[in-house]
Amino acid sequence: MGNVFKIKELRYVPRWLVFFIDISIVSFSVLTIYLLLKKLYVKIYFIEYLNEKILTIIGVNILFMLLFKTYAGIIRYSTFFDFFKILWSSGSTFIVLLGLNFVSDMALGRPLYLYPALFLFFFISTLLMFFFRMLTKQIFSMVMDLNYKNVPSKIRVAVVGVGGESVSLANAIIHNPGHAYQLEGFFSARSDSKKAMLLGYKIYNKKELLKSHSLANQFDAVLIRGMMEKEEMEEWMTLALDRGLKVLKAPCLSKINEDRIVGGISPFQIEDLLDRSPIKIESEEVRSRHYNKSILVTGGAGSIGSEIVRQVAQLGSSLIVVVDQAESPLHELKLELLERFPDQNFKFVLADISNHYRLEKLFEDYHFSIVYHAAAYKHVPLIEDNPHEAVFVNIGGTRNLALLSRQYNVSRFVMVSTDKAVNPTNVMGASKRAAELFVQSLQNSPDNTTKFITTRFGNVLGSNGSVIPHFRKQIEKGGPVTITHPDIIRYFMTIPEACELVLQAGTMGNGGEIYVFDMGKPIKILDLAKRMIKLSGYTPDVDIKIDFIGLRPGEKLYEELLTDNSTTIPTHHEKIMISRDPLMEFEDIELLCKQIMRSAIKKESLQVVQILKIIVPEFISNNSEFEILDKIQEREVYQ
DSSP: OHHHHOGGGOOSOOHHHHHHHHHHHHHHHHHHHHHHHHHTTOOOTTGGGHHHHHHHHHHHHHHHHHHHTTTOSOGGGOOHHHHHHHHHHHHHHHHHHHHHHHHHHHHHSSOSSOHHHHHHHHHHHHHHHHHHHHHHHHHHHHHHHHHHTTOSSOEEEEEEOOSHHHHHHHHHHHHOTTSSEEEEEEEESOSTTTTOEETTEEEEEHHHHHHOHHHHTTOSEEEEOTTOOHHHHHHHHHHHHHTTOEEEEOOOTTTSOHHHHGGGOEEOOHHHHHOOSOOOOOHHHHHHHHTTOEEEEETTTSHHHHHHHHHHTTTTOSEEEEEESOHHHHHHHHHHHHHHOTTSOEEEEEOOTTOHHHHHHHHHHHOOSEEEEOOOOOOHHHHHHOHHHHIIIIIIIHHHHHHHHHHTTOSEEEEEEEGGGSSOOSHHHHHHHHHHHHHHHTTTSTTOOOEEEEEEEOEEETOTTOHHHHHHHHHHTTOOEEESOTTOEEOEEEHHHHHHHHHHHTTSSSSSOEEEEOOOSOEEHHHHHHHHHHHTTOOBTTTBOEEEOOOOTTOOSSOOSSOTTOEEEEOSSTTEEEEEOOOOOHHHHHHHHHHHHHHHHTTOHHHHHHHHHHHSTTOOOOSSTTHHHHHHHHHHHHO
16 A cells, blocks of 8 residues: 555645645635525625625635745644644634625625625634644554554654653654654653543553553653753653663754654663753853964864864864874864864864974964863873873873973963872873873963963763773673772763863963862762663673673772862852862972983883872872882881
């Protein structure tokens, strides 16, 4: 039957056809009324002008059809909004005809039309036009159901909620049977809708789902609205997973049309739950700092750096120079940015920030106003095995950029740091803390005009090498999911949120500050892994095994945002605070940086880490070969 009608390929009834049918309905209504009046032997005024009177009714109706565009709606998606357009059109026609009657009655002593005939015309024409739309809509649905009734493995879904957005979502599923979803009902937390029906489907109460395991067998998945509050979303997700149901998420209905809603339905991701409330950014202040300015972003092809570039590209900068040593990611970013921001002036530079001469040429040529320094080595185990590389990039590269920024009078230097720099237990964190100390020391150095700013935050969702993509790959392979320790916890923040706060912090303060961000509540990695396994449709430790492999060299059970000796000062932005950490004089840290660079060139790992522990006294190695240095220092203290 689908081959005969090919209704799947028919997107909508042509507008000219709808317009023609509406005119036919109006003409039929007028003729029907006059035939009825004739059969009842009712006297008609001005019978000699009957044709003209009929044409007047049809003409006035056509005028208002064109004005209100009653023909413009897609018939198979007709709603009461379309009915109201018909009502306005027919009502306006009725009012105009009443006006003609009034004029005729005043001028000629009798009305042009019989008043009961006008009421009948208004009622019949309106009803038939709306009935035509509902009938077409129903026929379309019936034929589509016939076309797709034999489609295998449809996902039986229950839409969460009974509000307007949930109804629109359910309608989208009903009107698009070619997709993989089949509506089976609604779930609601309300207790007053137990016996109610919505769109012909039953509404199930949350308590029913909690009490009855058999009820869950009627569905394959629950569908959560895109704009649901986080707490409510988490509650429904937990309930569904406990009942063995999949969790799906719909896109925001306000952003796309109904035809694309169903195609936008996707499996619920753990990032949807970890995402937090939107950041309030003082956009005018941020924009004014960047507008018509030359901006440098190091590590620009990385997770954080590339998002900083994307956000800065929307602020009207005269030039954005993107520096990274990773060739392929930089090339991919270049293709993306040139397509997304064709009017923005970019310069993509393949360079290593440890190469001072390469960087100096950039500062000479482009006269930067702001430097965003996001380039760094960040993987704890790799850096623990290669401490000299952390010195070259995290310390030496930062030193190069900071000194050049001071030399070339850059207005603001913004360094992206990490919570691993706080009371570090690994070389990576200690190297970032040393970089922080160097940047801070320059603030009060002679003849300095640059504002040196440091931003410090925790893990970002979806960044290169982060835990969530890693777990996802392990689950896709069938497990096991590997966790270092059952009690390990981490803070998480989305990449856009982190970068928005970096840009905001870059506009604040007098320089020399370390800004720490509100990271929300820490998340237990074991709970995160279990939820990701459940969201993938598996049972933890049954379908997908969880293995504990022990803490990696230098890894902590938990991260901190503040050192033991620091205090925080609030700022005017609720999510940004200032950390008051111990400082070092420029001459002292400059001397130590030169010493550690010489040791790094010789690849003397123990010597490198020993100097690093002098720069960062709170650096105590954990689960690492460098613990021996702490033991030696401890013995020296007691002797």
